[in-house]
Amino acid sequence: MADALSAVVDHLVPGRSGTPGMAGVRFSEIRGSTLIQFAAWPDSAVRAGAEAAKAVGAKLAPKPGRVTTGTDGTLLRVEPLKWWLISETAKAPSLSSEAGVALDLSQSRTRLHVSGRQAARLLNHVLPLDLSDTAFPEGSVSSTAFHHIGVTLWRDGTGFNLFLPRSFAVSLCEILIEIARQYGLEIA
Amino acid sequence: MLRIACPFCGTRDHSEFSYGGDGSVNYPALDAALEAWHDAVFLRDNICGRQVETWQHVHGCRMWLLVERDTMTHEIFSVRPAHAGLATVLEATE
Numbered sequence: 001m002a003d004a005l006s007a008v009v010d011h012l013v014p015g016r017s018g019t020p021g022m023a024g025v026r027f028s029e030i031r032g033s034t035l036i037q038f039a040a041w042p043d044s045a046v047r048a049g050a051e052a053a054k055a056v057g058a059k060l061a062p063k064p065g066r067v068t069t070g071t072d073g074t075l076l077r078v079e080p081l082k083w084w085l086i087s088e089t090a091k092a093p094s095l096s097s098e099a100g101v102a103l104d105l106s107q108s109r110t111r112l113h114v115s116g117r118q119a120a121r122l123l124n125h126v127l128p129l130d131l132s133d134t135a136f137p138e139g140s141v142s143s144t145a146f147h148h149i150g151v152t153l154w155r156d157g158t159g160f161n162l163f164l165p166r167s168f169a170v171s172l173c174e175i176l177i178e179i180a181r182q183y184g185l186e187i188a
Numbered sequence: 189m190l191r192i193a194c195p196f197c198g199t200r201d202h203s204e205f206s207y208g209g210d211g212s213v214n215y216p217a218l219d220a221a222l223e224a225w226h227d228a229v230f231l232r233d234n235i236c237g238r239q240v241e242t243w244q245h246v247h248g249c250r251m252w253l254l255v256e257r258d259t260m261t262h263e264i265f266s267v268r269p270a271h272a273g274l275a276t277v278l279e280a281t282e
Contacts, residue, residue: 042273046280063282064196064249079249080196080274080281128201142197145204145247 004107006031007169011177012112014188018181024118025180027173028188030111030161036085036092040100045081048100052083055093067139067154076141076154084152109152110169114176115159118183123160125179127153131160146172190257193267195278196249208242211254211270236260242270 012029038055040048049061058070062077069075073087084105085093095102114123120131126146130136141154149172152163164172177185190202210232216224233239237260243253252270257263269275 042271042277045277049281061281064278065198080251080269080277128203143248143250144200148247150247 004031007110007166008112008173011170011173012187016184016186017177019184021184023116023186024183025114025116025122026119026159026186026188027176027180028113030113032088033111034085034087034089034092034104034106035109035111035163036087037103037105038083038085038095038100039103040081042081044099048081048095049077049083051093051095051099052085056085056087062141065140065142067141067156076152078141078143078152108166109163110166110173112162112164112169112173112176113159114162116183116186119159122176122180122183123153123162126175127151129153131155147175190262190264192243192245192253192255192264194245194248194251194253195267195269195275196251197245200245200248204245204247206244206246208244208252211240211242238265 006029008029012027016023038048038052052075053059053061053068053070056070056073056075058068058075060068061083062068062075064077067074067076072089073085076084076086078084092104093102124131127144129142129144136155138155138157141152143150143152149165149168154161191199192205193199213228215228238256238258241255241257243255245251245253251274253267254270255267256265269278
């Protein structure tokens with residue numbers, strides 16, 4: 001696969017902006033990981049989930065809204081019949097057509113990592129989700145709307161991974177940067 | 189604001205959903221008479237009270253849902269997947 005070009009490289013310029021002091025929010029674009037979607041048929045969901053878990057080296061497929069991390073990557077349960085495999089290795093897992101369809105979506109999303117003390121507060125300017133530690137703990141994943149655009153949010157150990165549709169990524173990043181300045185923004 | 193308890197995602201805001209219309213309509217066969225299609229597509233009861241509606245969680249899990257809602261009070265009585273196969277999937281993979 002050809003190296004992916006960043007959609008937001010001209011907009012996520014490394015540096016510090018906004019309110020001085022300690023940065024409340026940090027942004028970085030995560031590049032180089034692959035995103036493979038496993039989509040099952042209604043009668044093959046259990047089997048496709050098991051194959052997706054195997055592909056990332058995990059024992060079990062995650063429950064709705066949850067993430068499982070295995071030895072070879074992370075598995076997100078994003079829809080009733082869909083899992084997303086996030087991996088740093090480029091190998092594309094295969095899936096028999098009876099079980100479902102594997103599709104490489106790596107270049108369809110811009111993955112923005114948002115961290116810092118005010119990260120949840122910043123995201124709640126634009127996302128209608130309860131992002132408190134109890135309602136959306138580490139290992140949670142959710143698809144939702146950001147300015148009427150469907151986005152996917154996954155909370156890991158260090159912050160939030162926001163998957164933005166590539167063609168909307170510049171516009172959505174501009175909105176986030178504008179809001180983040182009040183908390184003190186650092187772009188890595 | 190309406191909040192709908194999606195069987196996959198949990199309770200979410202109205203802004204994530206798209207209204208799909210009356211869920212109780214039985215559509216005729218594709219080769220049925222024009223009148224039957226006219227009636228199914230255009231003639232609707234204007235219910236004041238409980239009705240079954242279809243909604244799509246378009247900015248969430250994208251599942252089509254059958255929502256039983258009171259059009260007067262907006263109270264929601266039940267939410268279930270419109271596709272029976274998906275209800276089975278949710279039970280099997282919970």
